[in-house]
Amino acid sequence: MAVDIFGYGFSTREAVYFALGLLLLAFVVHRVQRWLPLRHVPVQDIHQLSEKYGPVIRVAPTQVVVMDSDALYRISGARTEYRKSEWYKIHRILREDDHVSNIRDPELRKDRLKRVMPAYTGRDTEDLEKGFDRAISSFIRLIDRKYACNPGDCVPMDFGEKAHFYTLDAIGEIAYSEPFGILEKDSDIDNIIVTLKSGLPVIVALGYNMNIWGLLQKWPIYLLQPHEGQEVGLGAMIKSVDKVITKRLSLDDKSKRDILQSFIDHGLPLSALRQEVGLQFLAGSDTVASFLRTTFLQLLTNPTAYHALQVELDAFYSSSPSESDISSENIISDAQARTLPYLQAVVREGLRLFPPATSCPFPKVVPHSTISATFSLSSPTITKQGDVIQGVYLPPGTEIDTALGVYGICRDKQFWGADADCFRPERWLQAEKEVKVVAGDAAEDTRFAQMLRKVELVFGSVQYVCAGRSLAYVEMRKVIAELMRRYNWSLVDPLKPPIIVNNGVWETRDFWVRAEKR
Known part of the structure; x- marks a missing residue:
């Protein structure tokens, strides 16, 4: 034919x-x-960016990484014209609504923030720290029950796995006052963690090909994705979240002062409730677990820092006899933890070296605003649409990965020194001493302030800052203090150290440790 x-x-x-x-x-x-x-923008391996190439690196056809802290703060500023890219769509918990982190419309996000921030700031949730205390106590009881070394008997513990067990139960405690029970059973109930580990790399990969993601959202393909009807994995987690929300709404019990109740009190509809509470388990558990794994490994392999932290903790408790009780229920308060400078330095140094969400780009789109700039030494000032960062012109529509560059910023040898790749909490103590001799507005220009400004980018900045940042700091300080206070830790086999990979967050495989009671 x-x-x-x-x-x-x-x-x-x-x-x-x-x-x-x-x-x-x-x-x-x-x-x-x-x-x-x-x-005109070079394309190179992301792991080589901070040392071999300039501050603006191309990583995809229309995406660049920016390793300039001032530029990242400007991009996320209160009056910025930059907007979130379509990448954020792939981070929905369920298909029918958005959570505060992936809402792209500025006005809608502003409204959602008004409803959720009272929970994150503690204004409506005065019992949040008690929730962390309960989870840390459960963690300690698990170690004492199964893994604490006795004479002639020591059961190795996979710290990477147990850290994730802890963070999931901790999120359950503060989100709706009910842990998953993972620590109690010492088991990945319903394979939730397995699902998160296998699903996150896929989400990261899909973020660089939104066309494929769009196809996956079409009928009938989306029916194959995790949903609340499943008995294992992410579907089981969503089912558990739904069960708790339904119970709370049916009982109309306002005695709880947790995140869920704050959301309800501020008028979040059911679809939004499911998104926001589900976000807690995905974002809150993975990122803090990532921090605990990498920071703990840094402590175990740096004897000077390890010893200095234990000395500080021992001195604190010896000066407070009422706090010397090491029962699992006696947990350091965040107010106390804030008074321990070396502990604070350990947390900041851990975040600096291994920002938890390094592989997630969180891209913002270059707007169509008009700029005037000199694009080269031989060119006059030219007026064009787009933006210029570090002398590199970026046309409208370019996506700037605002998180990937933080890794390079936090390891920049020109700023941090030749030992930028070394875990050295003392750098924070040395810089902090300078602040005490500087008065007034000049304190904002101290090296300590500059260091904080760079590391704070781990949580995003200004209008795009992570809503749970303050809660994360509370949790990180408390759990590190309690684990280091109560046990002497060591690698089971120093000749076979853990393998560190990043598939969205830092994961340490085969992180086998010994825990000896002090």
């Missing part, structure tokens, strides 16, 4: 080949069009 195309006669087979050729040509043209606007 002959087919007429543009006045030419083709056989059916020739017509199919012609159509396929056109599709291939269209694909090539599309890719070239995406490449051309940023052809």
Whole structure:
């Protein structure tokens, strides 16, 4: 059978080949069009960015990484014209609504923040720290019951796994006053952690190809995705969240002062409740677990820092006899933890070296605003649309990965020194001493303030800052203090150290440790 195309006669087979050729040509043209606007920006391995290349690096056809803290603060500023990219769509917990982290419309996000921030700031949730205390106590009881070394008997513990057990139960405690019970059973109930570990790399990969993600959202493919009807994995977690929300709404019990009740009191509808509470388990558990793994490994492999932290903790407790009780219920308060400078330095140094969400780009889109800039030494000032960062012109529509560059910023040897890759909490104590001799507004220009400004980017900044930042700090300080106070830790086999990988967050595989009661 002959087919007429543009006045030419083709056989059916020739017509199919012609159509396929056109599709291939269209694909090539599309890719070239995406490449051309940023052809002047180098493309390199993300792990080499901070040392070998400039502060603006191309990582995808229309995406760049920016390793400039001032630029990142400007991009996220209160009056910024930058907006979140479509990448945020893939982080919905369920299909029918958004949570505070992936709402793209500034006005809608502002409204959601008004409803959720009272919970995160503690204004409505005065019992949150008690929730952390209960989870830490459960963690300690698990170690004492199964893993604390006795004479002639020591059961190795996978710290990477147990850290995630702890953070999930901790989120359950503060989100709706009911832990999953993972620590009590010492088991990944319903394979929730397995699902998170396998799902996060897929989400990260899909973030660089939104076309594939869009296809996965279409019927009937989306029916194959995790949902609340499943008995294991993410579906089981959503089912558990739904069960707690339904119970709370049906009982109309306002005696609880947790995150869920605050959300209800501020008028979040059911769909939004499911998104926000589900976000707690995904974002809150993975990121803090990532911090605990990497920071603990740094402590175990740096004897000077390890010893200094235990000395500080021992001195604190010896000066407070009423606090010397090491029962699992006697947990350090955050107010006390804040008075321990070396503990604070350990937390900041841990965040600096291994920002938890390093592989997630959190991209913002260059706006169509008009700029005037000199693009090279030999060129006059030119007026164009887009933005210029560190002398590099970025056209409208370019996506700036505002998180990937933080890793390079936090290890920049020009700022942090030749030992930028070393775990050295003392750098924070030395810089903090300078602040005490500086008065007034000048304190904002001290090295300590500059260091804090760079590391705080781990949580985002200004209008795009992580809503749970303050809670994360409370949790990190408390759990590190209690684990280091109560036990002497060591690697089971120093010749086989843990393997560190990043598939969205830092994961330490085979992190086998010994825990000896002090």
